[in-house]
Amino acid sequence: MKIRSVDHSLLDKAKLNKKDEFYTLLPDIENELIHYQNHFYQKTIYCNCDNPKFSNFWKYFYLNFKALGLKHLYASFYGENSQVYHYDGVNLEINNLKDNGDFRSEECLQILKVSDIVVTNPPFSLFREYISLLVDYQKDFLIIANINALTYKEVFPLIKANKVWLGINFGRKISGFIVPDTYELYGTETQIDVNNNRIISPNNCMWLTTLDNEKHHKQLELKKKYQGNEFQYPYYDNFKAINVNKTNDIPSDFLGAMGVPITFLNKYNPDQFEIIKFRKGDDEKDLRINGKTPYFRIIIKRKM
Numbered sequence: 461m462k463i464r465s466v467d468h469s470l471l472d473k474a475k476l477n478k479k480d481e482f483y484t485l486l487p488d489i490e491n492e493l494i495h496y497q498n499h500f501y502q503k504t505i506y507c508n509c510d511n512p513k514f515s516n517f518w519k520y521f522y523l524n525f526k527a528l529g530l531k532h533l534y535a536s537f538y539g540e541n542s543q544v545y546h547y548d549g550v551n552l553e554i555n556n557l558k559d560n561g562d563f564r565s566e567e568c569l570q571i572l573k574v575s576d577i578v579v580t581n582p583p584f585s586l587f588r589e590y591i592s593l594l595v596d597y598q599k600d601f602l603i604i605a606n607i608n609a610l611t612y613k614e615v616f617p618l619i620k621a622n623k624v625w626l627g628i629n630f631g632r633k634i635s636g637f638i639v640p641d642t643y644e645l646y647g648t649e650t651q652i653d654v655n656n657n658r659i660i661s662p663n664n665c666m667w668l669t670t671l672d673n674e675k676h677h678k679q680l681e682l683k684k685k686y687q688g689n690e691f692q693y694p695y696y697d698n699f700k701a702i703n704v705n706k707t708n709d710i711p712s713d714f715l716g717a718m719g720v721p722i723t724f725l726n727k728y729n730p731d732q733f734e735i736i737k738f739r740k741g742d743d744e745k746d747l748r749i750n751g752k753t754p755y756f757r758i759i760i761k762r763k764m
Contacts, residue, residue: 508580509580584606587609588612604667639659710724734761
């Protein structure tokens with residue numbers, strides 16, 4: 461296990477700029493977590509980026525503690541006057557933390573060690589370090605991430621090795637996040653609800669998990685044909701694979717290597733497809749078609 465020196469500067473800066481204070485809506489939590497209820501029975505859940513006064517993750521597990529058959533529920537959060545909450549189904553215990561509640565602090569790591577599953581919306585600015593910590597401690601998790609996290613070197617190898625996969629809801633199926641009063645509401649998909657919560661809907665988020673779900677095993681139905689439509693599937697200059705612009709355009713009659721968009725991972729079934737590599741050709745430079753580089757591609761191949 462790696463020994464980490466904790467630098468709080470990034471978390472302090474993110475908190476100051478209010479860029480990591482995105483609170484997940486309860487309906488989004490309910491719509492995702494209903495698919496994992498068998499995983500929670502007699503387990504200790506830790507929401508390690510959650511102030512129970514605001515967190516809908518805490519609210520969900522606290523209100524459904526007995527229905528889910530949980531063993532213990534913990535939550536802690538970063539900031540001044542940070543605390544740790546512990547509920548065992550009967551007693552609610554609240555204690556002050558000596559440190560500031562950073563998920564990397566020794567106090568929080570001690571709770572992590574006795575926990576089975578981590579469920580939360582972690583700070584996106586620290587996502588690389590956050591997921592690496594969970595992997596180091598060999599913890600199951602169900603967390604929210606920006607879709608771009610699929611391209612991170614801390615994430616993609618885990619997906620390729622079938623150690624991590626996407627949750628059920630993706631993109632527009634995650635309806636939005638509550639943001640602080642000081643956060644500028646921009647774009648067309650923003651609102652202020654009946655409780656005066658300021659909500660943004662970026663439509664670029666996903667769930668990442670180590671918990672098995674039905675989508676992870678769903679066969680992708682292939683409706684397109686390569687034969688007769690070869691012009692739609694050009695080969696890369698620097699790798700023997702055809703380019704496929706959309707997941708729905710994967711041909712059913714082609715068994716060679718194919719380059720697909722990163723959003724393919726939302727439909728990825730490891731029993732149906734093999735991931736070969738990410739983004740690079742044989743020359744270890746970005747994949748190219750007639751000298752031009754398409755947006756990030758994943759090289760995959762059908763399994764027989």
